Amino acid sequence: MEKNKLYLELGLKDFEYDRIKELLNREPNEVETYMFSAQWSEHCGYKHSKELLKKLPKNIENENAGYVLIDDYAVVFKVESHNHPSAVEPYQGAATGIGGIVRDVLAMGARPIALLDSLRFGDIKDPKAKNIFEGVVSGISGYGNSIGVPTVAGETYFDDNYQTNPLVNVMCVGLVEKDKIASSKAPAAEKLYVYIGSKTGRDGIHGASFASKELSGKDERPSVQVGDPFSEKNLIEATLEILDIPGVLACQDMGAAGILSSSSEMSFKGGFGCELHLDKVPLREEGMSAWEILLSESQERMLFLVEPGVEEKLAEIAKKYFLDYAVIGKTIEGKNMKIYMNGKLMSDMPINALVDAPSFYRKTSTPSYIQELKKEIPKSDIPLKNALFKILKDPNIANKSWIFEQYDYKVGTNTVIIPGKADASILWIKETNKGIGVTIDGNGLYTYINPFEGSRNVVYEAARNLVATGVKPLGVTDNMNFGNPENDMVMWQFEQSIEGITQACKELSVPVTGGNVSFYNESGEKAILPTPVIGMVGEADLNHIMDMQFKMASDKVYLIGK
Amino acid sequence: MKIYRFEALITLKNGILDPQGAATQKVLKRLNYKIDNVRFGKLITFDLEAENEEDAKKIAEEITYNSLINPVLENYELKLLETRELEK
Amino acid sequence: MKIYRFEALITLKNGILDPQGAATQKVLKRLNYKIDNVRFGKLITFDLEAENEEDAKKIAEEITYNSLINPVLENYELKLLETRELEK
Amino acid sequence: MINAGIIVFPGSNCDRDAEFALRKAGFNTEYVWHDFKEIGKYDLIFIPGGFSYGDYLRAGALAKFSPVMNEIEKYVSKKQGFVLGICNGFQILTESGILPGALTKNTSLKFICKDVDVKVINKTCSFTKFVSKEVLRIPIAHAEGNYYISESEYIKLKQEHRIAFEYVENPNGSVGNIAGVYNENFAVLGMMPHPERNSVRTLGNGDGLEILLSIRRSIEDGKK
Numbered sequence A: 001m002e003k004n005k006l007y008l009e010l011g012l013k014d015f016e017y018d019r020i021k022e023l024l025n026r027e028p029n030e031v032e033t034y035m036f037s038a039q040w041s042e043h044c045g046y047k048h049s050k051e052l053l054k055k056l057p058k059n060i061e062n063e064n065a066g067y068v069l070i071d072d073y074a075v076v077f078k079v080e081s082h083n084h085p086s087a088v089e090p091y092q093g094a095a096t097g098i099g100g101i102v103r104d105v106l107a108m109g110a111r112p113i114a115l116l117d118s119l120r121f122g123d124i125k126d127p128k129a130k131n132i133f134e135g136v137v138s139g140i141s142g143y144g145n146s147i148g149v150p151t152v153a154g155e156t157y158f159d160d161n162y163q164t165n166p167l168v169n170v171m172c173v174g175l176v177e178k179d180k181i182a183s184s185k186a187p188a189a190e191k192l193y194v195y196i197g198s199k200t201g202r203d204g205i206h207g208a209s210f211a212s213k214e215l216s217g218k219d220e221r222p223s224v225q226v227g228d229p230f231s232e233k234n235l236i237e238a239t240l241e242i243l244d245i246p247g248v249l250a251c252q253d254m255g256a257a258g259i260l261s262s263s264s265e266m267s268f269k270g271g272f273g274c275e276l277h278l279d280k281v282p283l284r285e286e287g288m289s290a291w292e293i294l295l296s297e298s299q300e301r302m303l304f305l306v307e308p309g310v311e312e313k314l315a316e317i318a319k320k321y322f323l324d325y326a327v328i329g330k331t332i333e334g335k336n337m338k339i340y341m342n343g344k345l346m347s348d349m350p351i352n353a354l355v356d357a358p359s360f361y362r363k364t365s366t367p368s369y370i371q372e373l374k375k376e377i378p379k380s381d382i383p384l385k386n387a388l389f390k391i392l393k394d395p396n397i398a399n400k401s402w403i404f405e406q407y408d409y410k411v412g413t414n415t416v417i418i419p420g421k422a423d424a425s426i427l428w429i430k431e432t433n434k435g436i437g438v439t440i441d442g443n444g445l446y447t448y449i450n451p452f453e454g455s456r457n458v459v460y461e462a463a464r465n466l467v468a469t470g471v472k473p474l475g476v477t478d479n480m481n482f483g484n485p486e487n488d489m490v491m492w493q494f495e496q497s498i499e500g501i502t503q504a505c506k507e508l509s510v511p512v513t514g515g516n517v518s519f520y521n522e523s524g525e526k527a528i529l530p531t532p533v534i535g536m537v538g539e540a541d542l543n544h545i546m547d548m549q550f551k552m553a554s555d556k557v558y559l560i561g562k
Numbered sequence B, C: 001m002k003i004y005r006f007e008a009l010i011t012l013k014n015g016i017l018d019p020q021g022a023a024t025q026k027v028l029k030r031l032n033y034k035i036d037n038v039r040f041g042k043l044i045t046f047d048l049e050a051e052n053e054e055d056a057k058k059i060a061e062e063i064t065y066n067s068l069i070n071p072v073l074e075n076y077e078l079k080l081l082e083t084r085e086l087e088k
Numbered sequence D: 001m002i003n004a005g006i007i008v009f010p011g012s013n014c015d016r017d018a019e020f021a022l023r024k025a026g027f028n029t030e031y032v033w034h035d036f037k038e039i040g041k042y043d044l045i046f047i048p049g050g051f052s053y054g055d056y057l058r059a060g061a062l063a064k065f066s067p068v069m070n071e072i073e074k075y076v077s078k079k080q081g082f083v084l085g086i087c088n089g090f091q092i093l094t095e096s097g098i099l100p101g102a103l104t105k106n107t108s109l110k111f112i113c114k115d116v117d118v119k120v121i122n123k124t125c126s127f128t129k130f131v132s133k134e135v136l137r138i139p140i141a142h143a144e145g146n147y148y149i150s151e152s153e154y155i156k157l158k159q160e161h162r163i164a165f166e167y168v169e170n171p172n173g174s175v176g177n178i179a180g181v182y183n184e185n186f187a188v189l190g191m192m193p194h195p196e197r198n199s200v201r202t203l204g205n206g207d208g209l210e211i212l213l214s215i216r217r218s219i220e221d222g223k224k
């Protein structure tokens, strides 16, 4: 393929390509074009959102996941979406979503102690939607249960607007003593990058790249990622053991754009360069090219940075846990990333060029649908009694035990308030009297009608859920699920939504510790309802918590509020 | 009408990770077996009632492709094992 | 030394309930297929390195019986699929 | 001190829960990695729940090849102490032939996590001698807890009083509602419900602790 066409096939725009040439002072070669296409993708580069995300009241910058403190502990938490993979392959999509978010929390040195899921599907009566729904729930169950992290709360909505584009947002909460928090920042040059985990295959190499290169026959759909919860469980235990070894300096999970993004970001954050030797990477398939190895999103892999001499200890731990191990490179003085394969230099360029994707922010104005909506006054002539039964029968209101009983919500023996018993769940910090309250909420319809107030309300709803169980809100993580950001209406909804969340967090004095953006949630003409999802954690004194069951006959019921 | 017994052999596509196969292989290697390429698949047998073999095969293909396999991850091979008269 | 590829076809014993087969059958019947006796089993393929066919078969039997099946529940059939020279 | 060894396989995930509960029940606890071979000093071997080897192949199937399993077989045949296998631990014990029968997929084909009532069937042996209630409320959490055993073996189990617990409402399709069984000499118990998950009031009504306490007291009495 002609070089100048490759970048277009990979989804880079002309002006971006010009920018790349400017940054490099030359044309990028083939491998480099792939590297840019991945790092500058919406997923890694946050091109459409990074300008606006700056508005959120953050308490931590630039780590794998954020945290809040409860006494001597850091409660690490983050939410992430796996919407598109779940639409293609519901079981594996959801399973690998769990795997990914667990590794984000793990990379902070925290033991994962809880999962939450926020799910949206089409009409449950439609066989396709039902299929996706059942697959997603069993994927979360299959993976989450196996790795021994309880899924303790969530929410589930059915609505036509998510018919072909379901939302699968999963959140992980972890616990670590606050002076043991791990960092992803490389502190010095000449330290070794150690790869631990499953082998690298061709899975999850981005669709865009694939369309241009590989697809030759109908049987080739190699981009589906399959989760291996056994390796993940081993990786959790191995990582926690490794982080206790003196001389282990930093770590990061290999998520989107795998080896490339983890190694470049770790080096960049520390202000160093790095050198990678791709032939050292443990491979699952034959004949993988340099760009495939760099971009592969094979699951269950972590990257550590260690003092030379310490790597042997990691090798032993890897062996103990049936994991692959390799030293694949090192940090170096300077600002460049150097990629070698079989001794041949494939690329040598400044890391900041890779990490610093251009911003696509633009101003937008109120779209016309908002005016239209204001004219519509919803009316209903259903008699009150029938309305009540209709509501109770609605799958959105009905009991969700079919879902949460498939989740092991008790493993870890910390779940003090279990799903179905209250609006939030509470996890015990053992050997103390403290608990961590957790909840996850979203409301696409309200946000569609009024993106600012709708989003502000979601934060308040999460806070109310916590407070109702006796938990004081401490921090927020957000997952922004929106349509195509190149569309002005979507961009406006997004901006309004960020402002609504920002306002609510300031009003409640809770920081945003991190989050995730998922754009392009549409298929055909139709975008999903704009759906910001809010995960919130807080602190509880276990002597003062409350569930929602009525306790005794003849107790009085009060209604408080306006 | 006759009864046709089919066997669907369902295997993972090349390049798709097989965590079960990989873990089983690791354990067997530790037991010193010289084993490699352990891959897990499914074997599903079923009986179909149909007018003739051609029809039966068509329906079996349809069932296998639409309901038994996951075309994103799996390949299949369908075998007609036996034919017998429908007992009344 | 040669490489021998085996296929183990593992099925549930008669009389052992197969909830997966039963559930699949129910769904397919609801779709109006004239289907019966749906049974799920496993298909495991693996390569063995051995001196000769006899040895390979003996080891394959051992692995299948001791490791791959649960004799309380399952039967198996072992097939040698192909033999090839070990590449050095 | 009464010593409990908690066996940890790669993929075990209730090992830490077991450690907490056993400590609450007054045991001195240690983790035993599956490659370890010195288990003679323990009064109780606890095989915890989880997904050993991912439960790949079949639940519990690959764990039986871990070196510690040979030692456990010897420990059982020499009657060195008690063995308690919970959930995946029960599956491992049946897969390795230490306990009869097999655990297969729940009839619902789904993982089930909830609290269930189990009847204590045999209250004369060490595991249940000091249990005060007839029915215990204990959580289950499994996808393959459907206990299968042939008709003739079932009759034999019944005659020998080797059925330890029965579900009040069968959640998974188990033959005879069986939730737990003993080996021939009542030194090995395998059960699907998780007593260690209901060992303190913060986590439930504490029913699970009764079983652990019964074991400890029986061991103490035996040492007198």
Ligand SMILES: Nc1ncnc2c1ncn2[C@@H]1O[C@H](COP(=O)(O)OP(=O)(O)O)[C@@H](O)[C@H]1O
Pocket (backbone or CB within 6 Å): A116, A117, A118, A119, A151, A152, A153, A154, A155, A156, A396, A397, A398, A400, A401, A403, A404, A407, A418, A419, A420, A421, A422, A423, A424
């Ligand atoms: N996808 C899910 N995963 C886990 N728990 C869920 C899920 N959906 C609902 N739940 C649980 O079911 C219970 C009821 O949820 P929901 O119907 O959303 O109630 P509410 O609207 O009062 O929050 C809660 O405990 C919630 O955590």
